[in-house]
Amino acid sequence: MEKDAYIKGRGAQGNVRNRFLEMSHEMRDDFLEYCRLEGEEAESNKTRYLKVFPRTIVNKVDSPDVGMGYSMNPYQGCEHGCIYCYARNSHEYWGYSAGLDFERRILVKENAPKLLEEKIKSKNWKAHTIVLSGNTDCYQPAEQRFFITRECLKVFLKYRHPVGIITKNALVMRDLDILRELAADNLVAVNVSVTSLSEETRRVLEPRTASIKKRLETVRKLSENGIPVNVMIAPIIPSINSHEILPLARAAADNGAVSIGHTIVRLNGAIGQIFSEWIRKAMPDKADKVLHQIEDCHGGSLNDSRYGKRMTGEGKIAEQIHTLFQIAKRKYFSGASYPHLNTSLHESYKDGQLKLF
Template sequence: MNSKTYIKGRGAQLNTPNKFFELSHQMREDFLEYCRLEGEEADKNKTEYLEVFPKTIVNKVDSPDVGMMYSLNPYQGCEHGCIYCYARNTHEYWGYSAGLDFERKILVKKNAPQLLEEKIKRKNWKTHPIVLSGNTDCYQPAEQQYAITRKCLEIFLRYRHPVGIITKNAWITRDLDILKELAQDNLVGVNISITSLKEDTRRILEPRTATIKRRLETVEVLSRNGIPVNVMLAPIIPAINSHEILPLAKAASQHGARSIGFTVVRLNGAIGQIFTDWVKKTLPDRADKILHQIQDCHGGTLNDSRYGLRTRGEGKIAQHIHTLIKIARQKYFKDKNFPQLNTTLHEVYKSGQMKLF
């Protein structure tokens, strides 16, 4: 890794052009050299929180292979900086880059709790689990300042509405009090993402996430308090973490997880360019091997949009991953299961009081 050109604490190492804009901004080498000679900072690498007020907050998920029908994202963009994140492309819809902008310009949806309450109180709303973080992590660093996720959980509890959570941040344990109450009525399920047992790998893949140790401790704490946890081994990246599937599954089971899920990495849209730039700077000795093996899983391309195949992959390498997952489930999760969430209570709590008849 070239420490002179590598931006510490970030996943992406550049801002890719926004496909919706005709013009783009580029950091030229001569400008960088000028800044170096003058002792100036060419890029301050600061995170910026931008408060926004959307008109809706609950999104219907039309993709048939995602595993959720509705999602809610309190924040757009994510400071965690995971290099592979599929959500990067959505930042372009807000006028930003899928690269560094995605990690440094975080849109904070301050009215999310109000919009959520209005949505689930509607007479025509049919109860179905809403997943926090279907796109960006609801427990990213911004949550410590704004607590929007906690406010949303309070609403889910008040109206006894089922909620799913996807995160890779130990900060979720702050809300253990609410989660325990939700779990008493089988109204919550948590998905913790763990991609490696090696801190060196975690640091370069997911620079601003919780450590592996803290994530495993989080799985244990949630499980011990009766909150069902599914560990997502996601994404599996050939030649980076594909050899860790069985150890990861074992650790997840030992810490109380009830199940595991997985996806094979895919690099759609701008993510292909962002990941390629990153891997050549970070892991130059095996960058070509990693890229070629990813392509092998997706019909020779980094960009795979085929429903049913895009997250599972195909070919020999993908099949090997599937086989290891099957073995892991049989070995470590044979007598465990992740429950279906309860959708029967919300209707009687929808008006704010129990129905008499």
């Protein structure tokens, strides 16, 4: 792999330094030349799955502007490779880089279903919607191999516990049988992320995600089966997908979504460097324009960590985006709303069966 070659099928174009580690890794030119002469790869671009065994799986979400109270993540790292993903920074806590390591070193929590069952059966637990996943996609490619998300859904169904799902992968349709049963008692809702109607844009922004066609089909099929779907038009990136807000909203409505949501991109932590390096390779002609417009949304910085402002932005460009989004909601989703899930059944099913008295 040449040092400056565009790495197809990945979002990040290299590994950035982990802020928690004293040592850093550098790919030297003389090593790359040696590999070229020997006909060897300098590094493998293959994905590795690493099993980990956490002690807990349900996380309380304290951030006031996230919109969920509890989340759980069967996997850490995400092979989808979305270049803008805020979760990249969390990989540094595991000793990896937020760049390519985030996409190629996937941590697999095989004991997640067992930990979930222990949590929601505990005496002091009161039912609150638990979201799969608040950090990395629970239906990323690893799920095809490990089935952890499906096993967790079985636990939610057994104990009649509400669950939310966030994904951009059509693999969620594999579990339609369980989702239908959950939906019959208003115990599930799904958020499907659709960031563009352009496959060209999708391929460079989110290289290993489901196609736009597949995602919209997923919205339609879930809706036809009585499962409420919210489409997340997120993140909005100025001059990349900001012009698509109205057509995206219309596509969501036409395929049965009950609501839409959005955020404005913020490049927190290591993501500012990762995104900047990526866009100068993937979209060199518009790189400066996009980066300056992102900065315009965050007071001159690529990131804003203030609650209430970090995902909404401020300034003229952010105001234009919000105005367009409000027009889209009035035009295509007037009177529609995302449901509150049922928390009343779980207590009667805590031992795994319905109490009659």
